[in-house]
Amino acid sequence: xxxxxxxxxxxxxxxEETVYTFGHYIRHMIADVRAKNAVPVLLSLTARNRWKSxxxxxxxxxYGYWSYQLAWELDIAFIDVTNPxxxxxxxxxxxxxxxxYPKDHTHFATEGAHLxxxxxxxxxxxxxxxxxxxxxxxxxQQIEPREWAWLRLPFPADARKSSIFLVGDSTVRNGAGDGAxxxxxxxxxxxxxxSTKSHNIVNRAVGGLSSRTFVTGGHWQRALNMMKAGDVVLxxxxxxxxxPLNDETRARGTIPGVGEEYEDIDNLLTGxxxxxxxxxxxxxxxxxxxxARGITTIVCSPVPRKAWRDGLIQEATDSYPQWALxxxxxxxxxxxxxxxxxSDKYNRLGRRQVEKLxxxxxxxxxxxxxxxxxxxxxxxxxxxxxx
Numbered sequence: 001x002x003x004x005x006x007x008x009x010x011x012x013x014x015x016e017e018t019v020y021t022f023g024h025y026i027r028h029m030i031a032d033v034r035a036k037n038a039v040p041v042l043l044s045l046t047a048r049n050r051w052k053s054x055x056x057x058x059x060x061x062x063y064g065y066w067s068y069q070l071a072w073e074l075d076i077a078f079i080d081v082t083n084p085x086x087x088x089x090x091x092x093x094x095x096x097x098x099x100x101y102p103k104d105h106t107h108f109a110t111e112g113a114h115l116x117x118x119x120x121x122x123x124x125x126x127x128x129x130x131x132x133x134x135x136x137x138x139x140x141q142q143i144e145p146r147e148w149a150w151l152r153l154p155f156p157a158d159a160r161k162s163s164i165f166l167v168g169d170s171t172v173r174n175g176a177g178d179g180a181x182x183x184x185x186x187x188x189x190x191x192x193x194x195s196t197k198s199h200n201i202v203n204r205a206v207g208g209l210s211s212r213t214f215v216t217g218g219h220w221q222r223a224l225n226m227m228k229a230g231d232v233v234l235x236x237x238x239x240x241x242x243x244p245l246n247d248e249t250r251a252r253g254t255i256p257g258v259g260e261e262y263e264d265i266d267n268l269l270t271g272x273x274x275x276x277x278x279x280x281x282x283x284x285x286x287x288x289x290x291x292a293r294g295i296t297t298i299v300c301s302p303v304p305r306k307a308w309r310d311g312l313i314q315e316a317t318d319s320y321p322q323w324a325l326x327x328x329x330x331x332x333x334x335x336x337x338x339x340x341x342x343s344d345k346y347n348r349l350g351r352r353q354v355e356k357l358x359x360x361x362x363x364x365x366x367x368x369x370x371x372x373x374x375x376x377x378x379x380x381x382x383x384x385x386x387x
Contacts, residue, residue: 001066022063026070041077041124042067044155046108046116047085049101051094058086058159058226065157078152079123085116087225122146148206148219151176155226156200163200164381166190167214167223167286168236170207171303171373174364177203182359182366186303186373193371193378196387202226210252211237211282216274220286229294232385234377235286236338238302238320239363241279254279258326279320283327291331298384299328301339303373306362308351313343336380342373 001023010017026042033040044064050057059065059082071078089097100112108116121140124131126149133141156163166172172187174180179188187203194201204223206214214220214237227233243253251269255261258280267274287297301321307314316322321339328335346354357369365373381387 001069022066023070026067027074030070030074030076039077040074041079041127042071043078043120043123044068044080044082046106047082047089049089049097049105049108054090054094055228056086056089056094056097058082058155062158065155068152068154071152077127077150079120079127079149080153080155081116081119081123083155083222083226084119084122084146087222088115088119090225118143123149126150151206153204153206154202156202158200161198161200163202163227163231164190164194164385165223165227165231165233166201166203166205166236167220167233168205168300169209169214169239169302170205170364171239172205172236173203174207179367181364183364184359184367184370186365186370186377189371189374190377193374194381194387198387199232199385205236208240208250208252210240210243210254211279211286212241212254212276213250213252215282215285220289224286224289224293227290227293227295232296232298233286233290234298234300234336234381235283236300236302237283238279238324239305241320245276254282256323258283258323258330279323280327280330283324284331287327287331287333297331297333298336298381299324299331299333300336300377301325303338303365304343304346306346306354306358311351313346315343334384336377338373338376341376341380345372345376 002021003024005018005020008017008019030040044067045059048057048060064082068078100108100115102109121136121143123146125143125145126147128150166187168187171185173185174183177185177188185205187205190203191201204219206219209217209219240252241254243250245251245253245255245263246265246268248268251267255263255276255278257278259278260281261278263276265274265276283299287299290297301324304313316339321337325335325337357365357372359366
């Protein structure tokens with residue numbers, strides 16, 4: 001990635017050559033593209049047909065993640081090809097996947113090429129701004145966009161390490177995680193506050209989602225597919241779960257509490273029938289599926305909003321912080337009471353100082369607010385994970 005170089009005598013050309021890093025060559029190509037007023041898009045690697053048990057390799061070395069880092073460094077679009085293709089191949093299974101790679105584990109036949117192309121087109125259609133529809137062929141027009149591609153969600157940087165995954169809403173990762181409108185999530189700064197070299201930090205939180213829509217929108221499954229035994233996942237939901245169960249805009253609410261009750265609806269947003277469960281039910285689904293894979297689950301109560309009552313942050317009673325604790329106890333998962341811990345800090349700071357910690361009226365934190373919340377999380381995580 002850096003500016004390192006070595007001098008070699010190229011055995012193929014017979015000439016002396018200065019060899020640079022992967023990052024150097026990619027930067028050079030991107031500069032050339034921009035010099036022609038064209039738009040560069042970086043991709044992660046195509047999937048290779050290399051399996052370990054029932055799991056397929058997700059990227060060769062760190063080249064995919066280096067491309068992801070370069071996309072951030074150079075402020076260009078990024079499309080993850082590796083993980084969507086790995087998800088698809090794992091669904092197919094080793095035998096059927098092998099039919100796509102008749103020669104070796106790297107080069108695919110026509111059907112494999114089509115599947116990779118469809119993955120890339122779905123990503124292109126999910127960028128913001130995206131390509132005009134006229135750019136796509138009749139086949140391309142039929143491909144559903146990967147609507148979240150513009151978010152540039154991360155994936156494990158180094159497959160050799162264990163990972164700490166974060167799932168949640170915009171208080172964990174706001175928008176594309178780039179500080180738009182001065183709004184940041186605490187997950188953006190957890191890596192800095194933990195300062196660990198033994199774990200990848202993978203912030204898969206998506207703004208605007210509830211525990212329900214994180215599951216029904218496929219975000220949980222995509223994150224789970226990246227996890228392996230020994231990994232850790234932090235779950236923080238609640239801010240959006242109080243929204244309406246059914247409407248034409250987001251349809252993201254959950255039934256209050258942690259019970260087994262449900263409501264059958266005709267979802268006005270998706271046009272499909274759906275069975276809506278409680279907040280606790282969705283958390284238990286995620287926790288159960290993670291634990292079944294040998295993943296440690298840690299439940300967090302939602303961070304507090306900037307809502308004052310009698311000079312103090314408004315206390316929550318019989319609400320999401322208490323329900324998150326109940327689920328943690330039911331599932332025997334460690335619990336981080338972010339609502340109380342952060343509220344205590346806000347109360348000590350006082351109303352005037354806390355104002356600087358928010359970038360909007362009462363929900364989304366500024367950089368300094370996100371850093372404060374991340375420090376609270378890090379202080380709780382270090383003893384839990386022996387970091």
